[in-house]
Amino acid sequence: MAVTFGKSFLFHTAKTLAKTCLRPASTQVDLQKNYLKLTSASGQLVHADLMWLRDHCRCSECYNHATSQRSLPFLSIQQDISPKTWQIAENDSELHVSWPDGHTSKYEIQWLFENLDPKRATQNLGKMHNLRKLWEDSKAPDVPDINYFELVEKSCPVSLEKAVLSLLQHGIISVIKVPRTVQATRLVVEKIAPPQQTFFGGMWEFGTKTHNEQANHEDTAYTSDALDPHHDSTYFSESTGLQVFHCLERSKNCQGGATRLVDGMAAADHLAKEDPKSFEILSETAIECEYKEPGQHHVGRQPVVVLDPVTRSLLQIRFNLYDRSPMNTLKSEDVRNYYLALQKLARIIFSGRYEVQKELSPGNVVVIDNWRVLHGRTAFTGQRHMAGCYVSRTEWLSKARVLGLI
Numbered sequence: 001m002a003v004t005f006g007k008s009f010l011f012h013t014a015k016t017l018a019k020t021c022l023r024p025a026s027t028q029v030d031l032q033k034n035y036l037k038l039t040s041a042s043g044q045l046v047h048a049d050l051m052w053l054r055d056h057c058r059c060s061e062c063y064n065h066a067t068s069q070r071s072l073p074f075l076s077i078q079q080d081i082s083p084k085t086w087q088i089a090e091n092d093s094e095l096h097v098s099w100p101d102g103h104t105s106k107y108e109i110q111w112l113f114e115n116l117d118p119k120r121a122t123q124n125l126g127k128m129h130n131l132r133k134l135w136e137d138s139k140a141p142d143v144p145d146i147n148y149f150e151l152v153e154k155s156c157p158v159s160l161e162k163a164v165l166s167l168l169q170h171g172i173i174s175v176i177k178v179p180r181t182v183q184a185t186r187l188v189v190e191k192i193a194p195p196q197q198t199f200f201g202g203m204w205e206f207g208t209k210t211h212n213e214q215a216n217h218e219d220t221a222y223t224s225d226a227l228d229p230h231h232d233s234t235y236f237s238e239s240t241g242l243q244v245f246h247c248l249e250r251s252k253n254c255q256g257g258a259t260r261l262v263d264g265m266a267a268a269d270h271l272a273k274e275d276p277k278s279f280e281i282l283s284e285t286a287i288e289c290e291y292k293e294p295g296q297h298h299v300g301r302q303p304v305v306v307l308d309p310v311t312r313s314l315l316q317i318r319f320n321l322y323d324r325s326p327m328n329t330l331k332s333e334d335v336r337n338y339y340l341a342l343q344k345l346a347r348i349i350f351s352g353r354y355e356v357q358k359e360l361s362p363g364n365v366v367v368i369d370n371w372r373v374l375h376g377r378t379a380f381t382g383q384r385h386m387a388g389c390y391v392s393r394t395e396w397l398s399k400a401r402v403l404g405l406i
């Protein structure tokens with residue numbers, strides 16, 4: 001049964017099956033009104049809509065393999081398209097389809113089953129989700145220290161993989177023995193992706209010992225006040241992906257200024273279990289955040305808990321109580337319940353259950369997934385000089401894919 005054609009094949013197979021009760025030796029193809037029904041030898045069943053099938057022809061006319069881009073004119077796909085013939089070929093590894101206009105398409109059967117599997121989207125996006133190890137209640141995450149020399153000087157691929165994996169698993173990377181310079185901080189980051197340019201700059205510096213007055217911004221981060229755990233850039237249309245901190249200098253008389261890190265996804269997960277209604281409110285109601293200073297006015301509107309549009313699993317937590325705009329996006333009848341829900345999440349976040357504190361010292365760079373882990377600091381006295389940068393999410397996820405991690 002190496003090569004079988006159209007309906008006669010189906011008829012034949014069905015009869016054989018009925019007589020012998022044997023499993024089919026190859027994929028079965030059955031033309032329905034507007035799709036091909038494919039049944040694998042092991043019984044997996046998928047529906048290939050005929051418009052979808054024509055669109056996914058991977059011949060060099062319809063698809064540019066060098067650029068991974070489609071070239072078939074989208075509007076040329078007719079609503080009533082139907083194949084003239086179809087056959088399973090190449091020892092059950094390909095489906096060949098000929099279309100009324102004379103075009104022939106060949107598909108790898110395995111590729112079809114993968115891409116048509118209705119569970120595929122859920123499972124595929126679940127890869128990141130499955131790697132994630134939420135911080136456990138009152139237990140510090142097991143974050144490996146990555147050595148600067150290995151990562152940057154030796155460009156060790158194992159170190160880089162370990163670093164990006166740590167980000168996927170724990171939402172943070174710790175790099176040790178980093179030279180106390182902005183340039184060394186940059187070299188660490190560039191192993192993963194380029195620093196993201198924002199109005200704060202590419203690489204930024206902040207702290208008491210300022211160096212360059214122009215680098216200062218009208219934000220509490222640039223003071224020595226305490227900052228409760230928060231995510232940054234909730235006022236951008238897309239929050240920055242990574243937050244990098246390197247404490248370049250702490251004066252001898254510097255007291256406080258410990259970095260507080262909280263796993264926002266562990267907190268949201270806790271809320272989902274404890275109070276699903278509040279979780280739902282936070283994931284379905286958008287609020288607004290803003291940043292204003294002379295020459296800048298950014299506004300971002302999204303829910304505090306953002307779910308993946310396909311899998312509905314946790315995609316992002318955007319928690320920043322400081323940078324909220326007037327809460328004018330809520331319907332008046334929803335205001336009270338919204339406040340109660342946000343307070344519930346805030347209580348979990350501020351409870352310390354999913355928090356670690358670390359007094360960053362010169363030489364220690366921490367990279368934080370700003371879509372997951374919140375950062376804050378205790379108030380301080382004395383001198384504390386920090387450097388760092390943002391990295392956009394699309395850039396670091398691209399690196400994770402290139403490394404084969406997701």
Ligand SMILES: C[N+](C)(C)CCCC[C@H](N)C(=O)O
Nearest residue numbers: 200204206219221231232233
């Ligand atoms: C650039 N640097 C990180 C130093 C400051 C960022 C400003 C912090 C702002 N409130 C926010 O939460 O986004």
Ligand SMILES: O=C(O)CCC(=O)C(=O)O
Nearest residue numbers: 221227232259375376377
């Ligand atoms: O000073 C710190 O450790 C953190 C300040 C902060 O929240 C920020 O720069 O975004």
Ligand SMILES: [Fe+2]
Nearest residue numbers: 221231232375
């Ligand atoms: Fe911040």
